[in-house]
Amino acid sequence: MNTLRIDKILKTSKIGDQIIARGWVRTFRANRFVALNDGSTIKNLQCVLDFESLDKKMLKSITTGAALKIEGILTESIGSGQNIELQVKKLNVIGICDPEIYPIQPKKHSLEFLREKAHLRIRTNTIAAVMRVRSNLAISIHQFFSQKNFFYIHSPIITSNDAEGAGDLFRVTTLELENLPQNNIGKVDFEKDFFGNPTHLTVSGQLQAEIYAQGLGNVYTFGPTFRAENSNTARHLAEFWMIEPEMAFHDLNDNIQLAEEFIRWVLRDTLENSEADLAFLNDRFEAEERQKPKNQRSEFNLIDRIKFIINHDFERISYDQAIRILQNSKPNKKNKFKYPITGWGIDLQSEHERFLVEKHFKKPVVIYDYPKSIKAFYMRMNPDDKTVAAMDVLFPGIGEIVGGSQREERIDYLRKRINELNISAKELWWYLELRQFGSVPHSGFGLGFERLVQFVTGMNNIRDVIPFPRTPQNASF
Numbered sequence: 024m025n026t027l028r029i030d031k032i033l034k035t036s037k038i039g040d041q042i043i044a045r046g047w048v049r050t051f052r053a054n055r056f057v058a059l060n061d062g063s064t065i066k067n068l069q070c071v072l073d074f075e076s077l078d079k080k081m082l083k084s085i086t087t088g089a090a091l092k093i094e095g096i097l098t099e100s101i102g103s104g105q106n107i108e109l110q111v112k113k114l115n116v117i118g119i120c121d122p123e124i125y126p127i128q129p130k131k132h133s134l135e136f137l138r139e140k141a142h143l144r145i146r147t148n149t150i151a152a153v154m155r156v157r158s159n160l161a162i163s164i165h166q167f168f169s170q171k172n173f174f175y176i177h178s179p180i181i182t183s184n185d186a187e188g189a190g191d192l193f194r195v196t197t198l199e200l201e202n203l204p205q206n207n208i209g210k211v212d213f214e215k216d217f218f219g220n221p222t223h224l225t226v227s228g229q230l231q232a233e234i235y236a237q238g239l240g241n242v243y244t245f246g247p248t249f250r251a252e253n254s255n256t257a258r259h260l261a262e263f264w265m266i267e268p269e270m271a272f273h274d275l276n277d278n279i280q281l282a283e284e285f286i287r288w289v290l291r292d293t294l295e296n297s298e299a300d301l302a303f304l305n306d307r308f309e310a311e312e313r314q315k316p317k318n319q320r321s322e323f324n325l326i327d328r329i330k331f332i333i334n335h336d337f338e339r340i341s342y343d344q345a346i347r348i349l350q351n352s353k354p355n356k357k358n359k360f361k362y363p364i365t366g367w368g369i370d371l372q373s374e375h376e377r378f379l380v381e382k383h384f385k386k387p388v389v390i391y392d393y394p395k396s397i398k399a400f401y402m403r404m405n406p407d408d409k410t411v412a413a414m415d416v417l418f419p420g421i422g423e424i425v426g427g428s429q430r431e432e433r434i435d436y437l438r439k440r441i442n443e444l445n446i447s448a449k450e451l452w453w454y455l456e457l458r459q460f461g462s463v464p465h466s467g468f469g470l471g472f473e474r475l476v477q478f479v480t481g482m483n484n485i486r487d488v489i490p491f492p493r494t495p496q497n498a499s500f
């Protein structure tokens with residue numbers, strides 16, 4: 024007899040097939056109907072028990088959350104909600120579950136409550152749907168780059184470089200914190216540390232990807248990145264996954280082009296691969312929207328929002344244009360922005376980004392050519408000497424989803440910039456050296472994976488789209 028996953032049973036099995044299914048009880052009704060879920064699909068397998076023939080003690084242990092192994096015959100279902108059901112011939116309770124203390128009851132739990140039960144929340148429809156979509160998205164991403172002949176490189180997790188210069192680093196050390204060795208000027212003696220110099224968890228794989236692009240041509244990284252920024256928002260994690268393609272002989276336009284193509288391709292693929300989960304998440308999204316005041320509701324449902332992105336070009340505007348639009352916008356004139364637009368040079372806040380995307384253009388927006396003062400040291404200086412060849416992609420409901428740039432490939436410009444920013448040229452010797460040995464124009468970007476998963480699944484809080492979120496004051500599980 025075949026042991027099959029429920030997804031397979033529902034898709035390919037036939038009436039009369041004898042099969043074995045294993046999973047966890049979602050509900051048990053009328054001493055007769057077990058809704059069994061094994062995680063392979065959002066759908067449950069309805070299993071029908073013959074009450075008379077079952078051991079009464081065993082019957083008692085069929086409770087929500089219990090793990091079962093069931094042998095039976097597939098029959099046509101007369102009940103609504105499914106076409107096929109399993110007539111149970113043999114049933115084993117593999118793992119009991121005390122219904123008095125099991126936190127995941129067959130009712131709606133708040134996402135906040137479920138975050139505290141991160142070891143059990145994967146047994147809920149919502150989190151399981153999100154995590155299956157997340158998995159499919161990750162695979163689509165690899166497929167996109169693979170069919171474009173990009174090479175997947177593994178950039179280091181531990182590093183001594185600060186790619187973004189943001190300063191929000193998680194130190195990595197084997198030194199005893201209670202007993203730090205000091206050098207002769209009274210500072211911590213990192214020569215005694217494991218690596219012989221200060222190290223931390225990486226904030227980005229970009230600098231290493233740049234090295235590999237200038238040898239392999241087109242590469243990408245897809246790995247965890249770490250930022251100790253103390254932002255307790257629904258869009259920030261201390262540990263998040265980033266996809267960072269890096270391409271030799273690509274300028275900023277090629278870079279924007281690739282970012283658009285990439286996002287569209289992955290979204291299209293996911294609509295196909297995750298149909299059932301997205302249908303479930305779409306219902307959930309619509310129900311959530313109905314709770315909101317009319318003027319705050321999304322114009323689209325979840326699936327139409329994804330389709331809209333697939334079918335429309337992104338709007339491309341320069342930072343100059345963005346500032347002008349924002350300056351003349353209603354919320355700015357009426358003092359509705361928390362951070363008023365005071366003039367050229369300011370950094371855009373999420374409220375500004377979302378205004379441009381959701382209210383002004385009503386589609387994704389790419390902003391390019393930002394002031395150098397608000398961007399990282401490695402971005403290529405524009406001829407105006409004021410702006411750099413940067414680009415951010417902004418998404419509805421999310422704000423910034425991609426940040427990228429053309430890189431400074433000219434050694435004299437790079438040296439000047441490093442000096443201006445007081446960055447140690449000594450530590451970046453290899454990065455500078457690359458600009459001496461066959462340096463070519465090159466570009467890349469970083470897409471925040473969780474922000475993409477948020478967009479696709481419609482989850483409001485980034486903590487619900489990663490299995491075990493790390494945020495300030497929280498690294499449990």
Ligand code: 4AD
Pocket residue numbers: 186187226227228229250252258259260261263265267268423424425426427428467468469470471472473474
């Ligand atoms: O704009 P960022 O900081 O760019 C870089 O790190 C570049 N090195 C990328 C590159 O050019 N190769 O980050 C890129 C993206 C952001 O647009 C955002 O989607 C995501 O990473 N991101 C975060 N996601 C979750 N939590 C955080 N704390 C994030 N910080 C950035």
Ligand code: MG
Pocket residue numbers: 423425426
């Ligand atoms: Mg950014």
